[in-house]
Amino acid sequence: MNSVIEMIEGLGRSVLNALARLGLAGRFFLAILMVIGVPLRRFSLLVRELYFSGVRSLLIIVVSGTFVGMVLAIQGYEVLQRFGSAETLGVLVALSLVRELGPVVTALLFAGRAGSAVTAEIGLMQATDQIAAMDMMAVNPIARIISPRFLASVVSLPLLACMFSAAGVFGAYLVGVKLIGIDDGSFWSQMQAGVDFRLDIVNGLIKSLVFGVAVGLIAVFEGYYAPPTAEGVSSATTRTVVTSSLAVLMLDFVLTVWMFRGLNG
Amino acid sequence: MKKSKFDLAVGLFVAAGILALVFLAMKVGNLTGLETSEGYRVEARFDNIGGLKVRAPVKSAGVVVGRVDSITLDSQTYEAKAILRIDQNYKFSKDTIASILTSGLLGEQYVSLEAGGDSVYLGQGDRISKTQPAMILEKLISQFLFSKASESTGTSK
């Protein structure tokens, strides 16, 4: 009996903790938005973060995109040729990339590559009093440190997702057309006939924008509130990757339902 | 503000991202095609649209000339009402026949337009009066069996 009550108490506590943390994150988000103009006005702050988040992620994104596209082409061809419609490979690959894999895989890779680095950097700045020192110098650390990193994530992710999808289509082209020998013309024309700019490409962009907000917020939040110890920073870094990945996958589901509902009407 | 060593790399990065987007829009998607040109809308009613979907192509002689804009059911006549958006560059005569066809045996369904000989052209909001519903495989089979059955009963009499 006692243990049951204890269990329920434990559950209640963890739910309350999670809610408190969510509330904290919400307030933090608002604080960031209040000063989001700073990195826009002082562009060099944003440029530096774009370099570390975006440019440094470029290689892994392009390489992954190419390989994902190539694998999609092989697997897709294998299935499609059973139904005698191998020329529709282009549509299959392009839609998978632009709608889902581009935004989602890019966000997952980005969380691991750039998000974790941002968390570790901010966590260390916190642990070594750099943030406190800045605050004492009457420079708002949210404006000067946090918001450029957040904004860089929001800007980089859609750009990276586009590059991922483009690289993927290119990879599929290499395998499908150059290797397997699907007709060049029908590969592209089927793709163009099947992929809609607004419905597929713009929706994919919107997805990656939302993921950019989520991953960016989680990364700076975990870093800012990381316990100022080596262990605290390292576990915050791990949490950034885990939480962002979960958030991306769940948001993807919600966005997909919302975007593609009633499409078959 | 002094120039930073990041400027060039970030500039190239953003340019590459935008280039990728342009590539997706132009080469992968169909931004260059019909979606940008305004086009005009015509209405076509079918007894049955089969598996026709919104955004399915509208073709004439195999060339894509437009897309299906919306599909609704007219609750008075119980006909399917499809709005077709057709590219401005293409004109079709009033007596054009719209039929729902399937590309390949199991492929996607599309609307085919066969131009007639009328000198008056369809315009915004006009209605295509001659239509052919989608072929429903089950109906075709049952029609075929029925005709076979009546044939055989006819000869046995």
Place this chain on the structure above:
Amino acid sequence: MPLPAACMDHEMSVVKSAPTHPDPLIEIKDVHFAYDERPILRGLSLSVRKGEVLAVMGGSGSGKTTLLGLIGGRILPNKGKILVDGQNVPKLDRAALYALRTRFGMLFQFGALFTDLSVFDNVAFPYREQTNLPESVIRDLVLLKLQAVGLRGAAGLMPSQLSGGMARRVALARAVALDPMLMLYDEPFTGLDPISTGIVARLIRRLNDAFGLTSLVVTHDLDASLKIADRVIVLAEGQVYRDLTPDDVRTTTDAFVRQFADGLPDGPVPFHYPAPPLLDQLLGKTVAGPNGGGTP
């Protein structure tokens, strides 16, 4: 900003000039502060005169860092007034607090230099953020400040290339960049060898006198603080427990102060964090304890 850099080049004897202004720069009245349920400060009152160097001592966890946080407005008291230059810090809004803080300089325990900026850029940071000075003027000012702490030659280095003592001195140059009225030092001597300690201690005194500052130095280093301070206070039980001159500290027979001065492990300041009697806990008689105590 007149900069008497020349007077800082030659070795200055550590002479304590008596505070010239008797009026207080900081006045703390009956401040209470608790982390969660645990009271740290209980009715602390303190006044700091303009121009003096005040050493703040006290056992670990006695609330010295907390006190600096309260003065800087980084944490808010549960009760009480903290007047700095006539303004009640806890009641200030963000803009007013930031305006006040531009006149503070704070030296953190390990310097807290921005690790992504060079030594030069670290010292230039306050100028670039708070002033509209042209870059050429900033350059001169930064070099003068670095000269004052003897590290002009290290301007191009990154913080990771500095020793602890050098980092502390760079941080000092950064802290005094905007010619503050008040300097807050949180344990400026920890982890420094005796020579570096001496250098930093002299710098604290020298900067204080040269720029007419007021300085609060939180420290465990009795020797160093006796050399540079005009006054020593000891925090205990959430209050100012003793308020002495350096000479008093050397001669007093007060058991509490002697424990500090002589470095005795146990005395009025207990060695143990509050806990139930050891035997009780080992025998599992108490429930409370670090591991949830003994099982009933």
